[in-house]
Amino acid sequence: AQSVTQPDIHITVSEGASLELRCNYSYGATPYLFWYVQSPGQGLQLLLKYFSGDTLVQGIKGFEAEFKRSQSSFNLRKPSVHWSDAAEYFCAVVLLGGYNKLIFGAGTRLAVHP
Amino acid sequence: KAGVTQTPRYLIKTRGQQVTLSCSPISGHRSVSWYQQTPGQGLQFLFEYFSETQRNKGNFPGRFSGRQFSNSRSEMNVSTLELGDSALYLCASSFTGEEEKLFFGSGTQLSVL
Numbered sequence: 001a002q003s004v005t006q007p008d009i010h011i012t013v014s015e016g017a018s019l020e021l022r023c024n025y026s027y028g029a030t031p032y033l034f035w036y037v038q039s040p041g042q043g044l045q046l047l048l049k050y051f052s053g054d055t056l057v058q059g060i061k062g063f064e065a066e067f068k069r070s071q072s073s074f075n076l077r078k079p080s081v082h083w084s085d086a087a088e089y090f091c092a093v094v095l096l097g098g099y100n101k102l103i104f105g106a107g108t109r110l111a112v113h114p
Numbered sequence: 115k116a117g118v119t120q121t122p123r124y125l126i127k128t129r130g131q132q133v134t135l136s137c138s139p140i141s142g143h144r145s146v147s148w149y150q151q152t153p154g155q156g157l158q159f160l161f162e163y164f165s166e167t168q169r170n171k172g173n174f175p176g177r178f179s180g181r182q183f184s185n186s187r188s189e190m191n192v193s194t195l196e197l198g199d200s201a202l203y204l205c206a207s208s209f210t211g212e213e214e215k216l217f218f219g220s221g222t223q224l225s226v227l
Contacts, residue, residue, distance in 0.1 A: 043204055043218030043219050044216075046215050092157075100147040100162050102157075
């Protein structure tokens with residue numbers, strides 16, 4: 001079955017530390033991959049997306065993600081976390097022709113210590 | 115330009131009632147998708163509309179329905195509400211709905227008592 005796994009439900013980092021959020025997907029073909037962020041009481045905002053080409057993708061707010069086909073992974077990274085990055089992060093996939101039928105992971109809640 | 119607008123922001127209903135939620139997409143966007151977000155099930159796709167036609171739907175019972183109007187505004191309806199329908203309902207819009215950037219609204223928080 002098609003699925004997206006975010007192994008870490010909750011992560012806490014110190015401000016200024018580096019961050020890596022993990023995402024693995026299970027699909028027969030390479031899907032289109034996304035990372036979204038959700039602040040409390042808000043909708044989702046797209047951080048970055050991967051369709052094809054360069055496997056290292058740059059996004060907004062200093063985030064980047066690397067697609068690794070051999071590991072079926074699309075991990076999100078940030079070299080230096082800011083307190084305002086505290087939020088919930090969702091990895092998502094959609095298949096070609098999926099008409100915005102995103103399949104989301106369970107999410108990783110990020111807390112940032114000052 | 116204005117973002118995706120969902121109304122109402124909060125809603126309280128009782129079991130057995132029905133509810134209608136509204137979504138106004140970004141101007142020029144013709145694709146509208148709906149998602150349900152709950153602590154237990156996470157984010158789940160409900161359906162997608164483009165030019166008044168439903169093109170895709172998720173695994174929800176027939177009590178969940180939707181429609182899209184000629185101006186791309188969309189509504190979703192839930193009939194015979196159950197306690198488990200309590201959730202944040204998110205609407206998202208895009209130009210064509212084909213693997214492009216989705217813009218999400220802030221959602222409608224539905225509580226079923």
